[in-house]
Amino acid sequence: MSASSDRLPLVRLEALPAEVLADLAAGRQPASLGRRCEEGCGRLQLILPMMEKRMKLIGMLDSPYVRRVAVSLQLLDLPFEHQPLSVFSAFDRFRQINPVVKAPTLICDDGTALMDSTLILQYAESIAPGRSLLPSDPQRLLRSLRVTGLALAACEKSVQIVYERKLRPEDARYQPWLERIGGQLLAAYDELERELASGLPDIGGVAIDQAWLTTAVAWRFSRRMTADIVPEDEYPALAALSAQAEALDAFRAAPYGDGAYPVRF
């Protein structure tokens, strides 16, 4: 490519390897192209930031709230970047993005910092190009919201247990409170297991809805963080649902843990 030419050949961006695009987006000359197309790359570097106007999801995928948003945005066909910042070890950096330090935080295209997974998903549903994760039929919506509420309660009680165990000094722990929230956690999973008694829902492909998506995310979190309280063999339907959900592409690209979406698999 001649440096003096102002008629550069058209490049199909999707034809470029991911590492070339990543270099360009970061303002670097792609190492794998050497110095072959300095001028062209310079132009792409100007264009890419305009194209890359994506929402940013802030927070770690070991949070069930962050993870349900990461999985949902994919299923809603809404592209986003993910910054896995911890609300604990990266408190100061998080505070610069959202002074309230709540995960998930979604930075929208106009710069608005939105928090609370349910509110983020309400907004996401309103801008999703075609799909919804909520049934439109009122009766089915009612059941979906009930199941989602149970799953969110399970998330909340598991998170409370984790905070009690990890943040509070041992001699300051209040056993009756721990027993109470442990009982509430089990009550939520008992209800969810009952909801599945008539059979597992069809969650294959893109059929999964918000209710079962959140249930599967909650289960993975509780099993990872509070397995001593939630025994898998007492919840066979939830375990089976979780296994199926975790095999879906949207779950595999945003696995529980400290990785950044999209995790390649």
Ligand SMILES: N[C@@H](CCC(=O)N[C@@H](CS)C(=O)NCC(=O)O)C(=O)O
């Ligand atoms: N109801 C909120 C709960 C979010 C939440 O509590 N996130 C935790 C991380 S799992 C958090 O931000 N913790 C830090 C804090 O509350 O100070 C939601 O659905 O997003």
